[in-house]
Amino acid sequence: MHPVLRLSEHAQRSADQAIGFLMQQAVENADCISLAAGLVDEQSLPVEAAREAVAELLSDVAAGRKILQYGITPGPEPLRRVFRSYLAELEKHPDGLKDLPLSQLMLTTGSQQLLSLVSQALFNPGDICLIAAPTYFVFIDVLQAAGARIIPVHADENGMCPEALEKTLQQLETEGQLHRVRLVYVVSYFENPSGISVSVERRPKLLEMTQRYSRSNRILLLEDAAYRELIYDGEPAPSIWSFDKTRETVILAQTFSKSFSPGIRVGFGVLPQQIVKAVSDLKGNEDFGSAHLNQHIVARVLKNGVYARHVETVRNSYRQKRDAMLAAAEREFADVPGVSWVRASGGMYVWMKLPDHVETGFSSELFRRATQVDKVMYVPGELAYPVDWPQRPRCEMRLSFGVQSVEGIEEGIRRLARAVKAVMGIG
Ligand SMILES: Cc1ncc(COP(=O)(O)O)c(C=O)c1O
Structure with a gap:
C-alpha cells in the first residue's frame, strides 16, 4: 500500500x-x-545595459561583496529612495515625493509577488474581491488559491465603470455581504488582456466609490500599473494612487519587467501604512528580501539615465x-x-x-x-x-x-x- x-x-x-x-x-x-x-x-x-551595470557594481571588491550579500525584507533604504524618486518622476510630483515615508515602499520580486502577498494578507476563504471583466488571469488564479469570492464588474472602453462598481457594492450591502469585501483590483494602464486604460475621469471615481463603501471594514484598491510605461500615443494618465491624498486606500504595484527585463524581475509596491507590516511579515516568511543584486542593477540604471x-x-x-x-x-x-x-x-x-x-x-x-x-x-x-x-x-x-x-x-x-x-x- x-x-x-x-x-x-x-x-x-x-x-x-x-x-x-x-x-x-x-x-x-x-x-x-x-x-x-x-x-x-x-x-x-538590455544586455549591454545590464552587463555594464553589473560590471560597475562589482568593480570594487568590498562594495561588490556587500551587494552579493542578503539585503533586507523591504529592500535597502538607499535603494528605496532611488525608486521613490523614479515614482516621483512618473507621478510628476513637484518635490520628489519626499513626504512618502520609505517604510511604505517595498521592493518585491516583480509585481506578481506583491499581488500574491497582498492577497495572502487580505483574504480568508469567502472574502470578496471585485475585478474588472476581463482582467489579468494570473491574478484570478491567485484569488482562487486564496479562496476568495471573485465578482467581475462591468468594464467598457474606458475601463471599470464606477457606476457598475457602485451597483455591485450596493447589491452586496443589500445582501449583508459588504463586510466581506476586501479589495477592488484595477489594472489601470493598458490592461492585460484588453489593452484598455481606465480613463482619467474615472480614476478618482473608482477611488471615491471604494472609500464610500469602506464602512465597518476598510476596502483597499489594488492598482496594478504593470504596463504604465509602455505608452505609444497621447499623454500618460495620473495614477489612481495619486488621487488618494491620505494614502490609506490604494496599493500601487509597479514593475520593471515589461519596461526593462523580466529576467531581472524587480518591482515595488507603495502600501497604505495599515497593511505594511502584514505584507512585510508575509514577505519575510517567503524570502526575507528579493534578489539584492537585481535591485542594485535597476537602481543603477535608473540613476544613470540608461533606463529612461x-x-x-x-x-x-x-x-x-x-x-x-x-x-x-x-x-x-x-x-x-x-x-x-x-x-x-x-x-x-x-x-x-x-x-x-x-x-x-x-x-x-x-x-x-x-x-x-x-x-x-x-x-x-x-x-x-x-x-x-x-x-x-x-x-x-x-x-x-x-x-x-x-x-x-x-x-x-x-x-x-x-x-x-x-x-x-x-x-
Ligand atoms: C497585469 C499584470 N500584472 C502583473 C504582472 C506580473 O509581472 P511581474 O511580476 O513580472 O512584474 C503581469 C505580467 O504579465 C501582468 O500582465
Whole structure:
C-alpha cells in the first residue's frame, strides 16, 4: 500500500491554473506562430545595459561583496529612495515625493509577488474581491488559491465603470455581504488582456466609490500599473494612487519587467501604512528580501539615465509592432462580419471579439483549427474571467504583439483570419 500525499487546501485550490495550462499548450504547439506568449520582445532586452551595470557594481571588491550579500525584507533604504524618486518622476510630483515615508515602499520580486502577498494578507476563504471583466488571469488564479469570492464588474472602453462598481457594492450591502469585501483590483494602464486604460475621469471615481463603501471594514484598491510605461500615443494618465491624498486606500504595484527585463524581475509596491507590516511579515516568511543584486542593477540604471533611454527604445519598437498588428487585422478581417478589436494605445495586446457563437476556448473548433491546421496560437479570452461566472464570454482572444517580429505578426494574423473564416464557413 502506498501512503497518500495530503496537500494543503491552498495547494488544492491552486490546481488547474490557467497559466500552467497555457504554458503546456505553448509547449505542445511549439511549431505555431505564437500570438499567445505574453513575453517581452527578446530583441529589446538590455544586455549591454545590464552587463555594464553589473560590471560597475562589482568593480570594487568590498562594495561588490556587500551587494552579493542578503539585503533586507523591504529592500535597502538607499535603494528605496532611488525608486521613490523614479515614482516621483512618473507621478510628476513637484518635490520628489519626499513626504512618502520609505517604510511604505517595498521592493518585491516583480509585481506578481506583491499581488500574491497582498492577497495572502487580505483574504480568508469567502472574502470578496471585485475585478474588472476581463482582467489579468494570473491574478484570478491567485484569488482562487486564496479562496476568495471573485465578482467581475462591468468594464467598457474606458475601463471599470464606477457606476457598475457602485451597483455591485450596493447589491452586496443589500445582501449583508459588504463586510466581506476586501479589495477592488484595477489594472489601470493598458490592461492585460484588453489593452484598455481606465480613463482619467474615472480614476478618482473608482477611488471615491471604494472609500464610500469602506464602512465597518476598510476596502483597499489594488492598482496594478504593470504596463504604465509602455505608452505609444497621447499623454500618460495620473495614477489612481495619486488621487488618494491620505494614502490609506490604494496599493500601487509597479514593475520593471515589461519596461526593462523580466529576467531581472524587480518591482515595488507603495502600501497604505495599515497593511505594511502584514505584507512585510508575509514577505519575510517567503524570502526575507528579493534578489539584492537585481535591485542594485535597476537602481543603477535608473540613476544613470540608461533606463529612461531604454524605455524610449522599447516604446518605439512596440509602437511599430502594435501598428503592424492593427493594420494586419484591418486587412485580414475586413471581410469577416461581427469581428471587432480594441486599438490599444499601449501595452502588449490586441483584444479581439468574434461573433458570440464562435467559441475560442482550448477545446473549441477554432483553437484546434488554428493550432493544428493554420499553426497559430492565441490566448482564449475566457481565461480572463472567473471560471464559474455564468456570463463569461467565450468568443474573445488575446493577441500579443510582444514576441513576434513585424513579419511574424503579419503572418500570424493572416493565419488566424484563415482559421476564423474556416470555422465561420466564409469563403
Ligand atoms: C497585469 C499584470 N500584472 C502583473 C504582472 C506580473 O509581472 P511581474 O511580476 O513580472 O512584474 C503581469 C505580467 O504579465 C501582468 O500582465
